[in-house]
Amino acid sequence: MARVRPLSGFPxxxxxxxxxxxxxxxxxxxxxxxxxxxxxxxxxxxxxxxLAGDSEASKEIYVLQRLNADGDSDAKVGLHFDxxxxxxxxxxxxxxxxxxxxxxxxxxxxxxxxxxxxGRFREFYQADIxxxxxxxxxxxxxxxxxxxxxxxxxxxxxxxxxxxxxxxALVEGFYRGVGIDDVAGALRSVDKLDKIGPDGVRxxxxxxxxxETAADAALELARISSADSSFASAVEDLWETTVKxxxxxxxxxxxxxxxxxxxxxxxxxxxAVPGTAVADLRIARGLxxxxxxxxxxxxxxxEAFGSICSGGRYDSLVAGGGFPGVGxxxxxxxxxxxxxxxxxxxxxxxxxxxxxxxxxEEESRRASNAIADRLRARGIxxxxxxxxxxxGKQIQHADRRGIPFVWFPAEDGDGQVKDIRSxxxxxxxxxxxxxxAGDLWPEVVGSDAH
Amino acid sequence: MARVRPLSGFPxxxxxxxxxxxxxxxxxxxxxxxxxxxxxxxxxxxxxxxLAGDSEASKEIYVLQRLNADGDSDAKVGLHFDxxxxxxxxxxxxxxxxxxxxxxxxxxxxxxxxxxxxGRFREFYQADIxxxxxxxxxxxxxxxxxxxxxxxxxxxxxxxxxxxxxxxALVEGFYRGVGIDDVAGALRSVDKLDKIGPDGVRxxxxxxxxxETAADAALELARISSADSSFASAVEDLWETTVKxxxxxxxxxxxxxxxxxxxxxxxxxxxAVPGTAVADLRIARGLxxxxxxxxxxxxxxxEAFGSICSGGRYDSLVAGGGFPGVGxxxxxxxxxxxxxxxxxxxxxxxxxxxxxxxxxEEESRRASNAIADRLRARGIxxxxxxxxxxxGKQIQHADRRGIPFVWFPAEDGDGQVKDIRSxxxxxxxxxxxxxxAGDLWPEVVGSDAH
Numbered sequence: 001m002a003r004v005r006p007l008s009g010f011p012x013x014x015x016x017x018x019x020x021x022x023x024x025x026x027x028x029x030x031x032x033x034x035x036x037x038x039x040x041x042x043x044x045x046x047x048x049x050x051l052a053g054d055s056e057a058s059k060e061i062y063v064l065q066r067l068n069a070d071g072d073s074d075a076k077v078g079l080h081f082d083x084x085x086x087x088x089x090x091x092x093x094x095x096x097x098x099x100x101x102x103x104x105x106x107x108x109x110x111x112x113x114x115x116x117x118x119g120r121f122r123e124f125y126q127a128d129i130x131x132x133x134x135x136x137x138x139x140x141x142x143x144x145x146x147x148x149x150x151x152x153x154x155x156x157x158x159x160x161x162x163x164x165x166x167x168x169a170l171v172e173g174f175y176r177g178v179g180i181d182d183v184a185g186a187l188r189s190v191d192k193l194d195k196i197g198p199d200g201v202r203x204x205x206x207x208x209x210x211x212e213t214a215a216d217a218a219l220e221l222a223r224i225s226s227a228d229s230s231f232a233s234a235v236e237d238l239w240e241t242t243v244k245x246x247x248x249x250x251x252x253x254x255x256x257x258x259x260x261x262x263x264x265x266x267x268x269x270x271x272a273v274p275g276t277a278v279a280d281l282r283i284a285r286g287l288x289x290x291x292x293x294x295x296x297x298x299x300x301x302x303e304a305f306g307s308i309c310s311g312g313r314y315d316s317l318v319a320g321g322g323f324p325g326v327g328x329x330x331x332x333x334x335x336x337x338x339x340x341x342x343x344x345x346x347x348x349x350x351x352x353x354x355x356x357x358x359x360x361e362e363e364s365r366r367a368s369n370a371i372a373d374r375l376r377a378r379g380i381x382x383x384x385x386x387x388x389x390x391x392g393k394q395i396q397h398a399d400r401r402g403i404p405f406v407w408f409p410a411e412d413g414d415g416q417v418k419d420i421r422s423x424x425x426x427x428x429x430x431x432x433x434x435x436x437a438g439d440l441w442p443e444v445v446g447s448d449a450h
Numbered sequence: 451m452a453r454v455r456p457l458s459g460f461p462x463x464x465x466x467x468x469x470x471x472x473x474x475x476x477x478x479x480x481x482x483x484x485x486x487x488x489x490x491x492x493x494x495x496x497x498x499x500x501l502a503g504d505s506e507a508s509k510e511i512y513v514l515q516r517l518n519a520d521g522d523s524d525a526k527v528g529l530h531f532d533x534x535x536x537x538x539x540x541x542x543x544x545x546x547x548x549x550x551x552x553x554x555x556x557x558x559x560x561x562x563x564x565x566x567x568x569g570r571f572r573e574f575y576q577a578d579i580x581x582x583x584x585x586x587x588x589x590x591x592x593x594x595x596x597x598x599x600x601x602x603x604x605x606x607x608x609x610x611x612x613x614x615x616x617x618x619a620l621v622e623g624f625y626r627g628v629g630i631d632d633v634a635g636a637l638r639s640v641d642k643l644d645k646i647g648p649d650g651v652r653x654x655x656x657x658x659x660x661x662e663t664a665a666d667a668a669l670e671l672a673r674i675s676s677a678d679s680s681f682a683s684a685v686e687d688l689w690e691t692t693v694k695x696x697x698x699x700x701x702x703x704x705x706x707x708x709x710x711x712x713x714x715x716x717x718x719x720x721x722a723v724p725g726t727a728v729a730d731l732r733i734a735r736g737l738x739x740x741x742x743x744x745x746x747x748x749x750x751x752x753e754a755f756g757s758i759c760s761g762g763r764y765d766s767l768v769a770g771g772g773f774p775g776v777g778x779x780x781x782x783x784x785x786x787x788x789x790x791x792x793x794x795x796x797x798x799x800x801x802x803x804x805x806x807x808x809x810x811e812e813e814s815r816r817a818s819n820a821i822a823d824r825l826r827a828r829g830i831x832x833x834x835x836x837x838x839x840x841x842g843k844q845i846q847h848a849d850r851r852g853i854p855f856v857w858f859p860a861e862d863g864d865g866q867v868k869d870i871r872s873x874x875x876x877x878x879x880x881x882x883x884x885x886x887a888g889d890l891w892p893e894v895v896g897s898d899a900h
Binding site for chain 1: 454456457460461462463464465468469471472482483484485486487488489490491492493494495497498502509510511512513514515516517518519525527528529539540542543544547549551553554559561563573583588590591594721722800801802803812815816819823826829830831832833834836837847850851891
């Protein structure tokens with residue numbers, strides 16, 4: 001048997017850290033459910049031809065091969081690298097059975113066969129919500145998805161967040177108006193503003209054939225932001241003073257539509273979840289298929305970590321057109337890794353048990369079991385000591401496991417229960433006694449930043 | 451883009467059927483937690499040399515290959531085919547950080563690259579619990595694991611179950627006493643009793659060099675069963691009347707230990723969960739590494755489906771020895787598929803929303819959102835109509851989504867709420883009204899067999 005070694009890119013959590021991750025997943029599940037999103041879970045694999053494409057992620061596919069492939073005509077499949085590709089396929093496959101607009105959440109692991117390097121995960125959880133329509137997607141759903149995610153993030157044991165939003169129509173109208181033809185290419189360059197700086201962006205745009213004036217205008221646009229709809233007049237002022245090309249059909253109308261849509265989005269989100277949304281005209285998102293609102297979400301004080309929850313509106317979920325939708329995605333494993341490593345969140349214990357019921361002697365184990373069962377019947381997680389060793393040893397076992405209470409059964413009555421942290425010990429009745437609410441199940445303690 | 455086709459062996463559930471599966475997973479989670487089992491989740495992959503072995507499952511490994519493998523020295527890995535191999539590796543890797551006896555549950559998907567055929571899953575959920583010790587595993591934990599699983603299964607929306615238990619020491623002592631040397635080989639043959647019948651088993655045993663007398667004795671032993679410890683005298687009687695070989699050291703002691711252990715197990719499990727356990731001396735379990743109690747669990751009336759929850763006690767979890775433990779595993783996806791296809795369980799609806807809040811006109815959407823938020827604040831899942839179409843159409847939308855209530859906002863007061871199944875409509879206050887408890891979240895309705 002090979003020596004046991006961790007595999008690079010496949011981190012595993014301790015039971016205590018898994019409590020943090022599981023709590024995040026269950027909190028998201030609850031908030032999504034309260035907003036009418038149902039769950040689907042797709043298979044881990046997709047046909048290779050569906051996974052392959054132009055995006056970075058699609059170059060990192062893990063292909064599956066049966067060890068004992070016996071020549072039968074298995075379809076060639078790979079592990080999904082996100083939840084969008086499988087969701088699109090699921091909607092296409094089940095469109096006859098689904099009701100639209102279809103609202104779903106999905107939390108699963110995804111895999112990326114990246115080169116191994118520090119901090120890159122090859123296996124990680126994503127949590128996605130999307131609403132897809134059959135023909136027309138009403139604009140108010142762009143605000144709704146942002147609101148649901150903002151509420152979900154506020155319920156997590158994390159610092160407060162700010163959601164930076166932009167609108168593709170706004171940017172596209174503006175870019176086209178100033179003579180940038182390859183809007184997607186320009187967006188990809190502007191998206192690197194943080195990494196390569198304004199001069200780097202200018203150089204890239206020049207290489208794409210964008211004029212100096214137009215590049216300056218694009219960089220000016222990217223400087224505009226506001227926590228309300230006041231960005232609109234800044235954009236309009238910039239538009240007025242910028243050299244525009246002629247004969248670009250509808251650029252100004254597209255710009256105006258984008259401004260109106262973004263203004264509504266910011267105001268609607270902030271009315272529902274005050275202080276969350278900022279119109280930020282530098283937000284580009286790398287992916288080409290967004291056509292309306294785009295979102296990136298940063299933890300306050302941890303902006304350098306990058307966006308923890310991103311997404312946008314798209315015109316067609318499936319290749320070939322159709323199914324316009326809007327969605328956002330949280331990179332859960334990456335977020336959990338940050339929370340744990342930065343000490344921003346931790347679990348009060350790694351075991352579910354609130355109580356260890358001691359065993360006086362093996363012959364009386366059944367009495368200890370009976371007390372444990374009476375506690376469980378009232379929803380109190382507990383376990384019975386594995387051996388009837390000296391009470392000091394049994395207390396030590398509880399302490400090492402992180403169990404806060406030890407119950408000592410007595411021959412007359414149920415006995416006594418001891419809080420091994422404080423040393424307090426009281427007579428107790430197994431049909432009445434309960435631990436303080438905060439000790440019942442493991443709690444996840446977050447930073448107090450919000 | 452390729453036409454969308456289901457992949458053989460990778461079934462996917464509708465949102466409504468996923469409610470059933472998710473409820474089963476969450477019920478197991480709760481029962482395991484109440485009994486002090488903590489969660490771990492292991493990575494999906496293991497090094498090939500850890501996965502490869504003699505078992506059937508290890509011949510069905512899916513090997514992973516990076517599509518753009520660039521010559522870097524990646525370890526060769528495959529998807530895990532069960533949760534035991536990764537658990538053993540996890541314990542070995544983290545032994546310094548874990549407290550023993552270590553109690554864990556684990557519910558994850560596993561993959562088996564089987565030949566595609568009807569009813570065989572290539573991707574499915576397993577749910578495992580195990581307790582492993584560092585040196586000695588007390589026998590009472592063999593009963594505990596069975597009790598926890600019996601309780602968990604009783605909480606599921608499934609027919610009642612019977613747990614058939616046996617003891618490897620009992621069988622081994624008996625077999626050795628009657629001159630069967632290859633105990634594992636004989637067990638594998640007896641395990642096929644249902645499939646190949648007594649004559650088939652006799653033929654296989656003869657081929658292994660087992661004498662006719664010994665084969666008859668093994669088959670006689672397999673006929674013994676009892677719902678209490680009365681099996682013990684039947685075994686002792688058979689032992690008395692059977693021709694035994696000499697010079698088999700300790701066979702009788704081993705048999706006696708096994709009988710005592712099995713008697714305690716049956717009585718302890720039935721005292722905790724009445725009517726659950728049956729001592730059934732034909733239960734063999736295919737796997738060699740079990741050394742004490744073995745368990746197989748059948749749904750009453752659906753015995754032909756095979757065991758839904760199996761396991762046993764083993765002397766060493768890791769190759770090279772050490773870490774004795776006991777565990778059981780539920781094949782969740784297979785169970786869910788049976789429940790759904792046999793109509794034994796179903797969800798009352800596929801969407802979480804109990805209420806669709808109607809929208810009178812787009813201008814008043816904010817008022818509808820406000821009512822929805824007041825309901826959500828009290829834990830009532832709901833959604834707002836996607837468009838301000840005629841109320842008839844909005845009711846139809848709710849009906850198609852499976853949402854039982856539609857809320858009609860009014861200009862004065864909160865409006866009225868209609869149960870669209872009965873047609874009852876009442877004035878309601880969004881801070882007071884609640885759906886009946888059975889309508890709050892989707893419910894899973896099981897068969898009434900228990």
